Amino acid sequence: MLTHYPVVNKNGDTITSAVTNLDLHDIARVGKTYGIGSFFVVTPLTDQKALVEKIVDHWTKGAGGVYNPKRRQALELIRICDTLADVADSLEKSYGVAPKFVATTARKQKATISFETFKPFLNDGSPYVLILGTAWGLTENVLKNADYVLAPIAGPGSYNHLPVRAAAAIMLDRLMGDIKS
Amino acid sequence: MLTHYPVVNKNGDTITSAVTNLDLHDIARVGKTYGIGSFFVVTPLTDQKALVEKIVDHWTKGAGGVYNPKRRQALELIRICDTLADVADSLEKSYGVAPKFVATTARKQKATISFETFKPFLNDGSPYVLILGTAWGLTENVLKNADYVLAPIAGPGSYNHLPVRAAAAIMLDRLMGDIKS
Numbered sequence: 001m002l003t004h005y006p007v008v009n010k011n012g013d014t015i016t017s018a019v020t021n022l023d024l025h026d027i028a029r030v031g032k033t034y035g036i037g038s039f040f041v042v043t044p045l046t047d048q049k050a051l052v053e054k055i056v057d058h059w060t061k062g063a064g065g066v067y068n069p070k071r072r073q074a075l076e077l078i079r080i081c082d083t084l085a086d087v088a089d090s091l092e093k094s095y096g097v098a099p100k101f102v103a104t105t106a107r108k109q110k111a112t113i114s115f116e117t118f119k120p121f122l123n124d125g126s127p128y129v130l131i132l133g134t135a136w137g138l139t140e141n142v143l144k145n146a147d148y149v150l151a152p153i154a155g156p157g158s159y160n161h162l163p164v165r166a167a168a169a170i171m172l173d174r175l176m177g178d179i180k181s
Numbered sequence: 182m183l184t185h186y187p188v189v190n191k192n193g194d195t196i197t198s199a200v201t202n203l204d205l206h207d208i209a210r211v212g213k214t215y216g217i218g219s220f221f222v223v224t225p226l227t228d229q230k231a232l233v234e235k236i237v238d239h240w241t242k243g244a245g246g247v248y249n250p251k252r253r254q255a256l257e258l259i260r261i262c263d264t265l266a267d268v269a270d271s272l273e274k275s276y277g278v279a280p281k282f283v284a285t286t287a288r289k290q291k292a293t294i295s296f297e298t299f300k301p302f303l304n305d306g307s308p309y310v311l312i313l314g315t316a317w318g319l320t321e322n323v324l325k326n327a328d329y330v331l332a333p334i335a336g337p338g339s340y341n342h343l344p345v346r347a348a349a350a351i352m353l354d355r356l357m358g359d360i361k362s
Contacts, residue, residue, distance in 0.1 A: 022203060026344045031341055034336040070342045115360045151362060153354070155215040161251045162214055163207045166350035169343070173334070173351040174360050179296045181332060 001040035001087055001149045002027060002164065004048065006136040006142060008052070017135040019048050024055060026165040027132075028074035034176040036125070039077040050082050077085060084131070091127045099127040103146035104171060105137055106160045112151040115174040121148075122175060132164055182221035182268055183208060183345065187323060188316040200229045205236060207346040208313075209255035212345070215344065215357040217306070220258040221268045233261050272308045280308040284327035285352060286318055289339045293332040295299040296355040303327075303356060311352060313345055331348070 002023060009078040022056070024041065041052050056078050058064045065072035081087045091099040102118070107166060112178045122128055131146065143149050153170055154160060160171070183204060186197040195241050205222065212220045237259050239245045246253035262268045265282070272280040283299070303309055310328065312319060324330050334351055335341060343351070 017301045026307070026347055029344055030347050033221075033334075033338075035338050066223055070340070073340065114362060123240070132216075146194045153214070153358065154362060155213075155357065157216050159251070159254065161210055161255070162350070163210055163346075165344075165346065166207055166211050169347035169350045170354040173354065176332065176336065176359075177351065177355075179355050181295060181335065 001042060001084075001129050002132050002134065002168070002180060003042040003084065003138070003142075004134050005042065005044055006139045007133045007137060008076065008139055009136055011078040011144050012136075014139050016043065016045055016048075019043060019052055021055060023134070023165055024029075024075070024078060025071070027168045028072070028077050029071075030165075030169045030172055031077050032074040033174040036145070036176075037079065038079050040079050040081050040090075040129070042081050042084060042087065044082045049080050052078065056080075087129060091129065093128045097126060101129050101131055101137055101145070103131045103142060103143050103149045104133070105149060106152050106162065106167070107137060107154060109143060109149055112149045114151050115171070118148060118150060119152075119175055130175075132168055132171075134164055143160065182223060182265075182310050183313050183315065183349070184223040184265065184319070185286050185315050186223065186225055186264075187320045188314045188318060189320055190317055193317075195320050196316060197224065197229075198225055200233055201315070202236060204346055205233065205256070206219070206252070209217070209258050210252075211346075211350045212258050213255040213351055215353040216344060217240060217258065217357075219260050221260050221262050221271075221310070223262050223265060223268065230263075233259065233318065237261075243285045244307050249278070256305045260335075268310060270309065276308045278307060280310050281328040282312055282326070284312045284319055284330045285314070285325060286330060287333050287343065287348070288316050288318060290324060290330055290332060293330045293333050299329060299331060300356055311356075313349055313352075315345055 006014045009015045059071050059075040187195045190196045240252050240256040
Protein backbone atom coordinates (compact mmCIF):
# COMPACT_ATOMS: atom_id res chain seq x y z
CA MET A 1 0.00 0.00 0.00
CA LEU A 2 1.23 3.49 -0.87
CA THR A 3 -0.23 6.18 1.33
CA HIS A 4 -0.48 9.92 0.65
CA TYR A 5 -2.21 10.63 3.98
CA PRO A 6 -1.27 10.76 6.78
CA VAL A 7 2.37 11.47 5.98
CA VAL A 8 4.81 14.10 7.22
CA ASN A 9 6.57 16.91 5.37
CA LYS A 10 10.16 18.14 5.75
CA ASN A 11 9.22 19.87 9.04
CA GLY A 12 7.36 16.92 10.52
CA ASP A 13 3.86 18.38 10.00
CA THR A 14 1.13 15.96 8.97
CA ILE A 15 0.14 16.55 5.34
CA THR A 16 -1.57 14.96 2.32
CA SER A 17 0.94 14.50 -0.50
CA ALA A 18 0.22 14.50 -4.23
CA VAL A 19 0.01 11.28 -6.22
CA THR A 20 2.98 10.61 -8.54
CA ASN A 21 2.11 8.80 -11.77
CA LEU A 22 5.42 6.96 -11.86
CA ASP A 23 5.05 5.58 -8.33
CA LEU A 24 1.85 3.87 -9.45
CA HIS A 25 3.48 2.29 -12.52
CA ASP A 26 6.71 1.23 -10.87
CA ILE A 27 5.18 -0.20 -7.70
CA ALA A 28 2.44 -1.98 -9.66
CA ARG A 29 5.05 -3.62 -11.93
CA VAL A 30 7.17 -4.69 -8.96
CA GLY A 31 4.06 -5.90 -7.11
CA LYS A 32 2.96 -7.95 -10.13
CA THR A 33 6.44 -9.48 -10.37
CA TYR A 34 6.34 -10.66 -6.76
CA GLY A 35 2.71 -11.77 -6.87
CA ILE A 36 1.06 -9.39 -4.37
CA GLY A 37 -2.74 -9.52 -4.09
CA SER A 38 -3.54 -5.80 -4.40
CA PHE A 39 -1.74 -2.47 -4.52
CA PHE A 40 -3.77 0.00 -2.44
CA VAL A 41 -3.27 3.69 -3.19
CA VAL A 42 -4.50 5.75 -0.24
CA THR A 43 -5.59 9.37 -0.55
CA PRO A 44 -8.68 11.10 0.82
CA LEU A 45 -8.62 13.88 -1.82
CA THR A 46 -11.37 13.65 -4.44
CA ASP A 47 -9.31 15.10 -7.29
CA GLN A 48 -6.36 12.84 -6.52
CA LYS A 49 -8.59 9.78 -6.42
CA ALA A 50 -10.01 10.82 -9.78
CA LEU A 51 -6.46 11.17 -11.14
CA VAL A 52 -5.49 7.67 -10.00
CA GLU A 53 -8.71 6.30 -11.47
CA LYS A 54 -8.02 8.01 -14.79
CA ILE A 55 -4.49 6.58 -14.97
CA VAL A 56 -5.64 3.08 -14.03
CA ASP A 57 -8.54 3.20 -16.51
CA HIS A 58 -6.25 4.29 -19.33
CA TRP A 59 -4.00 1.28 -18.81
CA THR A 60 -6.62 -1.31 -17.87
CA LYS A 61 -9.62 -0.39 -20.03
CA GLY A 62 -8.35 2.23 -22.48
CA ALA A 63 -5.78 2.53 -25.25
CA GLY A 64 -2.86 1.86 -22.90
CA GLY A 65 -3.92 -1.69 -22.18
CA VAL A 66 -4.14 -2.53 -25.88
CA TYR A 67 -0.76 -0.95 -26.58
CA ASN A 68 0.92 -2.59 -23.58
CA PRO A 69 -0.89 -5.60 -22.05
CA LYS A 70 1.95 -6.15 -19.55
CA ARG A 71 1.29 -2.71 -18.10
CA ARG A 72 -2.41 -3.55 -17.91
CA GLN A 73 -1.71 -6.68 -15.86
CA ALA A 74 0.31 -4.60 -13.38
CA LEU A 75 -2.08 -1.65 -13.05
CA GLU A 76 -5.03 -3.98 -12.52
CA LEU A 77 -3.62 -4.53 -9.01
CA ILE A 78 -4.44 -0.94 -7.99
CA ARG A 79 -7.29 -0.28 -5.54
CA ILE A 80 -8.07 3.27 -4.40
CA CYS A 81 -8.98 3.89 -0.73
CA ASP A 82 -9.61 7.02 1.36
CA THR A 83 -7.91 5.84 4.53
CA LEU A 84 -5.90 3.01 6.07
CA ALA A 85 -9.06 1.97 7.92
CA ASP A 86 -10.82 1.51 4.57
CA VAL A 87 -8.00 -0.75 3.40
CA ALA A 88 -8.42 -2.82 6.57
CA ASP A 89 -12.21 -3.08 6.04
CA SER A 90 -11.81 -4.04 2.39
CA LEU A 91 -9.33 -6.80 3.17
CA GLU A 92 -11.34 -8.10 6.11
CA LYS A 93 -14.35 -8.43 3.80
CA SER A 94 -12.28 -10.29 1.17
CA TYR A 95 -10.35 -12.61 3.49
CA GLY A 96 -12.75 -12.95 6.44
CA VAL A 97 -9.94 -12.02 8.83
CA ALA A 98 -8.42 -8.67 9.85
CA PRO A 99 -5.18 -7.84 8.01
CA LYS A 100 -1.93 -7.12 9.82
CA PHE A 101 -0.26 -3.78 9.10
CA VAL A 102 3.48 -3.63 8.51
CA ALA A 103 4.82 -0.08 8.55
CA THR A 104 8.07 1.02 6.95
CA THR A 105 10.31 3.97 7.71
CA ALA A 106 13.68 5.42 6.78
CA ARG A 107 13.99 6.98 10.24
CA LYS A 108 15.55 5.07 13.12
CA GLN A 109 12.88 3.72 15.48
CA LYS A 110 13.00 1.90 18.78
CA ALA A 111 11.01 -1.26 18.11
CA THR A 112 11.67 -2.42 14.57
CA ILE A 113 11.94 -5.95 13.23
CA SER A 114 14.53 -7.08 10.67
CA PHE A 115 13.33 -8.29 7.26
CA GLU A 116 14.90 -11.69 7.93
CA THR A 117 13.00 -12.15 11.21
CA PHE A 118 9.73 -10.88 9.77
CA LYS A 119 9.78 -12.87 6.47
CA PRO A 120 8.43 -16.20 7.86
CA PHE A 121 5.44 -14.44 9.47
CA LEU A 122 4.02 -13.95 5.97
CA ASN A 123 3.11 -17.64 5.94
CA ASP A 124 0.83 -17.48 9.02
CA GLY A 125 -2.37 -17.27 6.95
CA SER A 126 -3.19 -13.60 7.68
CA PRO A 127 -3.38 -10.99 4.93
CA TYR A 128 -0.46 -8.60 5.40
CA VAL A 129 -0.38 -4.96 4.29
CA LEU A 130 3.00 -3.32 3.73
CA ILE A 131 2.57 0.44 4.31
CA LEU A 132 4.83 2.79 2.35
CA GLY A 133 4.63 6.52 3.01
CA THR A 134 5.21 9.23 0.42
CA ALA A 135 6.75 12.70 1.13
CA TRP A 136 8.92 12.48 4.30
CA GLY A 137 7.31 9.26 5.46
CA LEU A 138 4.57 7.89 7.70
CA THR A 139 3.41 9.77 10.80
CA GLU A 140 4.45 8.61 14.28
CA ASN A 141 0.84 7.63 14.84
CA VAL A 142 0.78 5.21 11.90
CA LEU A 143 4.07 3.70 13.06
CA LYS A 144 2.74 3.35 16.62
CA ASN A 145 -0.49 1.65 15.54
CA ALA A 146 1.07 -0.82 13.07
CA ASP A 147 1.44 -4.48 14.03
CA TYR A 148 5.09 -4.36 12.96
CA VAL A 149 7.61 -1.72 11.89
CA LEU A 150 10.30 -3.00 9.55
CA ALA A 151 13.89 -1.87 10.12
CA PRO A 152 15.01 0.98 7.85
CA ILE A 153 16.86 -0.07 4.68
CA ALA A 154 20.41 1.12 5.10
CA GLY A 155 23.62 0.96 3.15
CA PRO A 156 27.13 1.09 4.58
CA GLY A 157 27.02 4.89 5.05
CA SER A 158 24.58 7.37 6.51
CA TYR A 159 22.83 8.34 3.25
CA ASN A 160 19.16 7.27 3.48
CA HIS A 161 17.22 9.01 0.73
CA LEU A 162 15.80 6.20 -1.36
CA PRO A 163 12.90 6.97 -3.70
CA VAL A 164 9.74 5.28 -2.37
CA ARG A 165 9.64 3.35 -5.66
CA ALA A 166 13.08 1.89 -4.96
CA ALA A 167 12.23 1.14 -1.32
CA ALA A 168 9.12 -0.76 -2.46
CA ALA A 169 11.18 -2.83 -4.90
CA ILE A 170 13.83 -3.67 -2.31
CA MET A 171 11.26 -4.54 0.37
CA LEU A 172 9.19 -6.85 -1.84
CA ASP A 173 12.36 -8.58 -3.03
CA ARG A 174 13.59 -9.04 0.55
CA LEU A 175 10.24 -10.48 1.63
CA MET A 176 9.25 -12.46 -1.47
CA GLY A 177 12.32 -12.75 -3.72
CA ASP A 178 14.86 -15.55 -3.90
CA ILE A 179 18.52 -14.52 -4.00
CA LYS A 180 19.55 -18.18 -4.45
CA SER A 181 17.71 -18.74 -7.74
CA MET B 182 26.32 1.42 -15.12
CA LEU B 183 23.20 2.21 -17.15
CA THR B 184 23.68 1.75 -20.86
CA HIS B 185 21.62 3.20 -23.71
CA TYR B 186 23.75 1.57 -26.41
CA PRO B 187 24.00 -1.20 -27.42
CA VAL B 188 20.55 -2.35 -26.31
CA VAL B 189 17.73 -4.14 -28.12
CA ASN B 190 14.20 -2.99 -28.96
CA LYS B 191 10.95 -5.00 -28.82
CA ASN B 192 11.93 -6.81 -32.04
CA GLY B 193 15.48 -7.64 -30.97
CA ASP B 194 17.17 -5.03 -33.20
CA THR B 195 20.18 -3.21 -31.76
CA ILE B 196 19.29 0.42 -31.00
CA THR B 197 20.36 3.46 -28.99
CA SER B 198 17.66 4.34 -26.43
CA ALA B 199 16.85 7.77 -25.04
CA VAL B 200 18.02 8.86 -21.59
CA THR B 201 15.26 9.02 -18.94
CA ASN B 202 15.71 11.75 -16.33
CA LEU B 203 14.15 9.68 -13.58
CA ASP B 204 16.45 6.71 -14.15
CA LEU B 205 19.40 8.98 -13.41
CA HIS B 206 17.89 10.29 -10.17
CA ASP B 207 16.59 6.99 -8.86
CA ILE B 208 19.67 4.92 -9.65
CA ALA B 209 22.01 7.64 -8.31
CA ARG B 210 20.08 7.76 -5.02
CA VAL B 211 20.11 3.98 -4.69
CA GLY B 212 23.81 3.87 -5.64
CA LYS B 213 24.65 6.51 -3.03
CA THR B 214 22.71 4.52 -0.40
CA TYR B 215 24.74 1.37 -1.08
CA GLY B 216 28.06 3.19 -1.44
CA ILE B 217 28.95 2.51 -5.10
CA GLY B 218 32.02 4.29 -6.51
CA SER B 219 30.52 5.74 -9.70
CA PHE B 220 27.33 5.57 -11.72
CA PHE B 221 28.31 5.46 -15.41
CA VAL B 222 25.69 6.57 -17.91
CA VAL B 223 26.60 5.25 -21.36
CA THR B 224 25.37 6.82 -24.58
CA PRO B 225 27.28 7.71 -27.74
CA LEU B 226 24.79 10.41 -28.81
CA THR B 227 26.05 13.98 -28.46
CA ASP B 228 22.66 15.51 -27.63
CA GLN B 229 21.91 12.83 -25.06
CA LYS B 230 25.30 13.31 -23.40
CA ALA B 231 24.60 17.05 -23.27
CA LEU B 232 21.20 16.34 -21.66
CA VAL B 233 22.75 14.15 -18.95
CA GLU B 234 25.40 16.81 -18.34
CA LYS B 235 22.74 19.50 -18.02
CA ILE B 236 20.76 17.47 -15.49
CA VAL B 237 23.85 16.59 -13.45
CA ASP B 238 25.10 20.19 -13.51
CA HIS B 239 21.73 21.50 -12.33
CA TRP B 240 21.83 19.26 -9.27
CA THR B 241 25.54 19.35 -8.50
CA LYS B 242 26.55 22.93 -9.41
CA GLY B 243 23.30 24.80 -9.99
CA ALA B 244 20.16 25.74 -8.07
CA GLY B 245 19.15 22.11 -7.49
CA GLY B 246 22.13 21.37 -5.29
CA VAL B 247 21.40 24.33 -3.05
CA TYR B 248 17.72 23.41 -2.79
CA ASN B 249 18.40 19.73 -2.17
CA PRO B 250 21.97 18.81 -1.06
CA LYS B 251 21.01 15.13 -0.68
CA ARG B 252 20.20 15.01 -4.38
CA ARG B 253 23.54 16.67 -5.12
CA GLN B 254 25.43 13.97 -3.22
CA ALA B 255 23.68 11.29 -5.29
CA LEU B 256 24.04 12.90 -8.72
CA GLU B 257 27.73 13.58 -8.12
CA LEU B 258 28.23 9.83 -8.71
CA ILE B 259 27.30 10.17 -12.41
CA ARG B 260 30.01 9.83 -15.08
CA ILE B 261 29.12 10.04 -18.79
CA CYS B 262 30.81 7.66 -21.24
CA ASP B 263 30.38 6.93 -24.97
CA THR B 264 30.87 3.17 -24.80
CA LEU B 265 31.42 0.26 -22.45
CA ALA B 266 35.06 0.23 -23.56
CA ASP B 267 35.42 3.82 -22.33
CA VAL B 268 34.06 2.78 -18.93
CA ALA B 269 36.65 0.00 -18.79
CA ASP B 270 39.48 2.41 -19.73
CA SER B 271 38.37 4.98 -17.18
CA LEU B 272 38.23 2.44 -14.35
CA GLU B 273 41.54 0.84 -15.33
CA LYS B 274 43.15 4.29 -15.13
CA SER B 275 41.63 4.94 -11.67
CA TYR B 276 42.25 1.53 -10.11
CA GLY B 277 45.34 0.31 -12.03
CA VAL B 278 43.54 -2.94 -12.82
CA ALA B 279 40.96 -3.90 -15.46
CA PRO B 280 37.39 -3.97 -14.15
CA LYS B 281 35.17 -7.04 -14.36
CA PHE B 282 31.85 -6.65 -16.16
CA VAL B 283 28.72 -8.14 -14.68
CA ALA B 284 25.80 -8.15 -17.11
CA THR B 285 22.15 -8.36 -16.11
CA THR B 286 19.15 -9.58 -18.04
CA ALA B 287 15.47 -10.33 -17.59
CA ARG B 288 15.66 -13.00 -20.30
CA LYS B 289 16.52 -16.60 -19.45
CA GLN B 290 20.15 -17.36 -20.36
CA LYS B 291 22.24 -20.51 -20.31
CA ALA B 292 25.19 -19.56 -18.14
CA THR B 293 24.03 -17.26 -15.38
CA ILE B 294 25.23 -17.02 -11.79
CA SER B 295 22.93 -16.54 -8.78
CA PHE B 296 23.25 -13.37 -6.70
CA GLU B 297 24.12 -15.46 -3.65
CA THR B 298 27.01 -17.22 -5.42
CA PHE B 299 28.30 -14.03 -7.02
CA LYS B 300 28.12 -11.77 -3.92
CA PRO B 301 31.45 -12.87 -2.28
CA PHE B 302 33.36 -12.21 -5.54
CA LEU B 303 32.91 -8.49 -4.90
CA ASN B 304 35.58 -8.75 -2.19
CA ASP B 305 38.35 -10.01 -4.52
CA GLY B 306 39.91 -6.57 -4.95
CA SER B 307 38.83 -5.96 -8.57
CA PRO B 308 36.60 -3.06 -9.54
CA TYR B 309 33.25 -4.52 -10.65
CA VAL B 310 30.84 -2.90 -13.11
CA LEU B 311 27.17 -3.91 -12.97
CA ILE B 312 25.70 -3.38 -16.46
CA LEU B 313 22.00 -2.50 -16.70
CA GLY B 314 20.41 -2.14 -20.11
CA THR B 315 17.56 0.21 -20.98
CA ALA B 316 14.79 -0.49 -23.56
CA TRP B 317 14.40 -4.29 -24.01
CA GLY B 318 17.78 -5.04 -22.48
CA LEU B 319 21.42 -5.68 -23.34
CA THR B 320 22.41 -7.22 -26.69
CA GLU B 321 23.52 -10.86 -26.89
CA ASN B 322 26.99 -9.58 -27.66
CA VAL B 323 27.27 -7.64 -24.39
CA LEU B 324 25.98 -10.67 -22.47
CA LYS B 325 28.48 -12.94 -24.25
CA ASN B 326 31.45 -10.66 -23.56
CA ALA B 327 30.70 -10.00 -19.88
CA ASP B 328 32.72 -11.74 -17.18
CA TYR B 329 29.50 -12.80 -15.47
CA VAL B 330 25.78 -12.73 -16.24
CA LEU B 331 23.55 -12.52 -13.16
CA ALA B 332 20.43 -14.68 -13.04
CA PRO B 333 17.21 -12.84 -13.96
CA ILE B 334 15.22 -11.45 -11.02
CA ALA B 335 12.02 -13.45 -10.87
CA GLY B 336 8.97 -13.62 -8.69
CA PRO B 337 6.73 -16.63 -8.16
CA GLY B 338 4.95 -16.16 -11.53
CA SER B 339 6.04 -15.55 -15.10
CA TYR B 340 5.65 -11.74 -15.07
CA ASN B 341 9.08 -10.18 -15.63
CA HIS B 342 8.63 -6.52 -16.54
CA LEU B 343 10.47 -4.65 -13.83
CA PRO B 344 11.42 -1.01 -14.49
CA VAL B 345 15.20 -0.75 -14.85
CA ARG B 346 15.12 1.59 -11.83
CA ALA B 347 13.53 -1.14 -9.70
CA ALA B 348 15.91 -3.80 -11.02
CA ALA B 349 18.89 -1.58 -10.09
CA ALA B 350 17.54 -1.13 -6.55
CA ILE B 351 16.90 -4.84 -6.05
CA MET B 352 20.31 -5.82 -7.46
CA LEU B 353 22.32 -3.39 -5.35
CA ASP B 354 20.39 -4.48 -2.26
CA ARG B 355 21.02 -8.17 -3.02
CA LEU B 356 24.73 -7.54 -3.55
CA MET B 357 25.42 -4.88 -0.91
CA GLY B 358 22.42 -4.76 1.45
CA ASP B 359 21.92 -6.54 4.75
CA ILE B 360 18.55 -8.21 5.28
CA LYS B 361 19.55 -9.15 8.84
CA SER B 362 20.06 -5.60 10.09
